[in-house]
Amino acid sequence: MIDLRLLRDDPETVRLSQRARGESESVVDDLLRADEQRRSAVGRFEALRAEQKQLGKRMPRAEAEEKAELLRRTKELSAEVKAAEAAVTEADATLRRAQYAIPNVVEEGTPPGGEDDYVVLREVGAKPEIENPRDHLELGEGLRAIDVERGAKTSGSRFYYLTGVGALLQLGLLQLAIAQAVEYGFVPTITPALVKPESMEGTGFLGSHASEVYRLEADDLFLVGTSEVPLAAYHSGEILDLAEPARYAGWSSCFRREAGSYGRDTRGIMRVHQFDKVEMFSYCRPEEAHAEHLRLLGWEEEMLAKVEVPYRVIDVAAGDLGTSAARKYDCEAWVPSQGRYREVTSTSNCTTFQGRRLNVRYRDEQGRPQVAATLNGTLATTRWLVPILENHQQPDGSVRVPKALQPYLGGRDVLEPN
RNA sequence: GGAGACUUCGCCUAGUCUGGUCUAUGGCGCCGCACUGCUAAUGCGGUUGGGGUCUUAAAGCCCCUCCCGGGUUCGAAUCCCGGAGUCUCCGCCA
Numbered sequence: 001m002i003d004l005r006l007l008r009d010d011p012e013t014v015r016l017s018q019r020a021r022g023e024s025e026s027v028v029d030d031l032l033r034a035d036e037q038r039r040s041a042v043g044r045f046e047a048l049r050a051e052q053k054q055l056g057k058r059m060p061r062a063e064a065e066e067k068a069e070l071l072r073r074t075k076e077l078s079a080e081v082k083a084a085e086a087a088v089t090e091a092d093a094t095l096r097r098a099q100y101a102i103p104n105v106v107e108e109g110t111p112p113g114g115e116d117d118y119v120v121l122r123e124v125g126a127k128p129e130i131e132n133p134r135d136h137l138e139l140g141e142g143l144r145a146i147d148v149e150r151g152a153k154t155s156g157s158r159f160y161y162l163t164g165v166g167a168l169l170q171l172g173l174l175q176l177a178i179a180q181a182v183e184y185g186f187v188p189t190i191t192p193a194l195v196k197p198e199s200m201e202g203t204g205f206l207g208s209h210a211s212e213v214y215r216l217e218a219d220d221l222f223l224v225g226t227s228e229v230p231l232a233a234y235h236s237g238e239i240l241d242l243a244e245p246a247r248y249a250g251w252s253s254c255f256r257r258e259a260g261s262y263g264r265d266t267r268g269i270m271r272v273h274q275f276d277k278v279e280m281f282s283y284c285r286p287e288e289a290h291a292e293h294l295r296l297l298g299w300e301e302e303m304l305a306k307v308e309v310p311y312r313v314i315d316v317a318a319g320d321l322g323t324s325a326a327r328k329y330d331c332e333a334w335v336p337s338q339g340r341y342r343e344v345t346s347t348s349n350c351t352t353f354q355g356r357r358l359n360v361r362y363r364d365e366q367g368r369p370q371v372a373a374t375l376n377g378t379l380a381t382t383r384w385l386v387p388i389l390e391n392h393q394q395p396d397g398s399v400r401v402p403k404a405l406q407p408y409l410g411g412r413d414v415l416e417p418n
Numbered sequence: 419g420g421a422g423a424c425u426u427c428g429c430c431u432a433g434u435c436u437g438g439u440c441u442a443u444g445g446c447g448c449c450g451c452a453c454u455g456c457u458a459a460u461g462c463g464g465u466u467g468g469g470g471u472c473u474u475a476a477a478g479c480c481c482c483u484c485c486c487g488g489g490u491u492c493g494a495a496u497c498c499c500g501g502a503g504u505c506u507c508c509g510c511c512a
Contacts, residue, residue, distance in 0.1 A: 042470055046481040053481090056493050060438050067492095074492035239428090239467090367449085369467075 001099040001356050003371075004035055017105040020112040020318035027101045034098040038091040045084035052077045100207070104353040106318045107290070107327035117317035118330075124301065125310030127334050128391050135337035136386040137268035140166060142397045142417035146269060146385075157266070158258060158273045162382075165415050170276065170382060172408025174251060177278035177303055177380035181249030184299060186280060191230035191252045194221045199233035202358040204324035204350075211259045223255035228376045231281035235360045239369055242362035245284035245292055249379065252277065268386065270342070275382035282375045283360060286352055289373035293349040296377035297329050300345040303379050306404040309387045310334040312341050324350040333387035344384055347377030 007014055011028055018025045055074050059067070111119045140146030145166025151159035162170050178188050200206050200222045205213060214223035224230060227250030240246055254277050265271035280299060284292050297313070304311050316328040325348035332341035352371040355361070361369040392400040397417045401409055409415070 039470070042481080046470065049482085050480060052493080056438075059492065071492055076492095078492060367465095 001096075001353065002102050002105055003352065003356065004031075004099070006105070007031060008035065014102065014105055017318075018102070020106050020110065021103065021321065022114060022319045023103070027098065031095075031098040031102060034091070034095040038088070038095045041084070041088045041091040045081070045088045048077060048081045048084050052081050103204075103207070103321070103323045104326045104351060106321065107349065107351075110321070110327055111315055111317040112319075113317045114319035115317070117319070118314040119317075121313040121315055121329070123310070123312040124304075125308075125334075127310050128336065130336050130393065131395075133336035133390060134393055134397065135268065136270075136335075136389045139389045139393055139397060139399060140268070140385070143389075143399065143415050144418060145169065145389075145415075148268065155273075158271065160269050160272060162385075165409060166385070168409050169385060169388070169405065169415075172405045173307070173380045173384055173388070174276060174278050175408060176306060176404055178249055178251060180299065180303060180306070181247075181278065181280060181379060184247070186247040186249035189227075189231065189234075189248045189250045191224075191227045191234075191250045193224050193230075193252050193255070194219075195224055195229055195233060196221060199229055199236070199358075200224075202236060203229045203232045203354055204322070204357070205229065207323040209322070212257050214255050214257055224252065225256045226254050226277060226376075227252035227279045228281060231279065231376070232354050232358055232360075232374055235283060235372075236358035237360075239361045239363060240283060240372060242283060242285050242288075242372060245282045245288060247283075248281045250277075250279045250281060252279075254381075269382060270386055272382070277381040278379040280347075280377045280379055283355075283362075283372045284375070285362060285364075286371070286373045289349050289351055289375060292373075292375050293327065293329075293347060296347045296375055297331075300331050300347060300377055300379065304331060304333065304344070306402065307384065307388050308402040308404075309384075309391050311344070311387075316346075322348070324348065324353045326351045326353070333384070334391060335387055336390045336393075342383075342386070344381065344387065345378035348375065350374045350376070 002014065007028070011032060014028050015025045018028060052074060055070055055077070059070055059074070111117055134142075137146060137148065143166065144164050145162065147161040147163055148159075151161050182188055194216070197206070197220060200213065205225065209225075212225060215221075216223070230252070231248050231250045234248070235246070253274055255274050256272075258271060258273060261271060269275070280296055282292050282296065301311075301313070311331050311333045314330050314332060316330055321328050328346060328348045330343050330347075331345040333344045334340075335342045351373050354374045355372040360372045360374070362372050364370050388402070388405075389399055392402065394400065394414075399415045401413050401415060403413075406413055
């Protein structure tokens with residue numbers, strides 16, 4: 001949720017942000033009104049409550065006649081206080097709803113517009129020259145690494161088995177990611193994949209992405225779509241020491257319903273209901289967030305370099321940011337069979353938006369608690385197998401193994417079909 | 419799944435039976451000051467968090483906060499109901 005002080009002091013910034021996202025500006029005025037109403041309700045309640053407490057203090061010492069008088073007044077007050085309190089509760093709820101209706105304020109410099117209005121920041125690495133490239137599924141089946149038929153048999157479409165070198169490749173990739181994260185001081189973390197509603201809510205995934213989320217109704221739990229969720233909720237309600245950013249690298253399976261993506265990426269493991277991921281997550285001081293964001297992007301690029309895959313970096317446009325993000329950079333890897341770049345990482349600066357919802361704070365120089373900024377970024381996912389297999393394929397259907405992954409595949413430098 | 423115990427302002431803890439003087443006790447830690455010729459000891463003071471109001475800002479004042487939500491009452495840390503979490507024991511089980 002956004003900062004109410006910012007809203008009061010500078011509502012125009014919030015309106016501009018809404019415009020850049022292509023979203024409603026009237027919700028800004030709704031929120032301003034709700035804020036005003038809550039404050040006046042609080043004022044009424046507190047005045048009544050103060051009187052009630054004053055009179056209550058005299059009660060034990062009061063003599064018979066005074067006592068009767070006091071009782072009469074305090075009985076009235078009791079009802080008034082109760083009503084005023086109910087009004088505050090309602091105003092709080094209205095305010096909260098209005099606050100939840102507004103996504104994070106976009107960072108200055110974010111390209112305006114929608115999904116197609118991204119800006120390409122750079123392209124890195126040479127695209128391989130491959131004649132009639134096989135796609136990742138054909139390669140994966142040849143290597144007996146990917147089995148979507150049996151995935152569909154047991155679980156339905158968009159499920160798969162990784163077997164043999166496929167399993168080793170994924171485990172190697174994820175371990176490489178964890179190793180890199182540890183090298184840079186991240187705390188490697190294996191997270192819960194099921195979370196409570198407030199954790200899901202606090203991360204901002206029950207807004208526009210609600211239909212993407214698996215819910216276990218019998219237990220009122222949600223399956224996470226990314227370990228960002230349990231990592232963000234990890235320190236909820238806490239006051240952290242953020243002299244240095246607190247960095248976690250989460251390893252978890254991720255679950256997505258992919259509602260509304262019927263017909264898109266139906267082949268192979270490009271878009272699936274369940275996959276594994278190593279995710280970087282940082283808590284830091286707000287003034288440090290911008291620099292931290294660029295660091296996360298740098299670490300993503302370092303991982304892409306290790307798997308020797310060409311990619312480009314895009315600056316995602318405001319309308320495609322998602323609820324919590326103020327700025328987002330995606331790395332897209334080259335996929336030869338499709339002749340285009342496809343998203344393999346995404347790093348978001350959520351500024352204090354999640355921190356405020358989840359109540360994560362730190363102490364500033366004066367020792368006062370302040371809301372922490374949060375950031376996240378992908379270090380490796382199952383989807384990475386697609387560009388890895390395709391870019392390193394050879395005409396006979398074998399696949400070269402990037403040097404960094406070789407130790408995880410028993411030292412092999414080539415995977416042969418069998 | 420069954421039974422019981424517990425949850426207090428960073429940590430530990432008093433208070434709950436018997437509602438008002440709880441504006442929540444004490445210790446530890448932490449911060450400041452004083453003193454002592456060293457970073458030790460001692461003394462004094464401070465130390466939950468959120469919100470409102472006022473203000474350039476701070477201070478002040480007020481409200482909320484004793485796990486959460488209801489209820490009883492003029493008044494709830496305290497009594498009642500519901501929920502969550504932790505622990506112990508029993509049962510079942512990978």
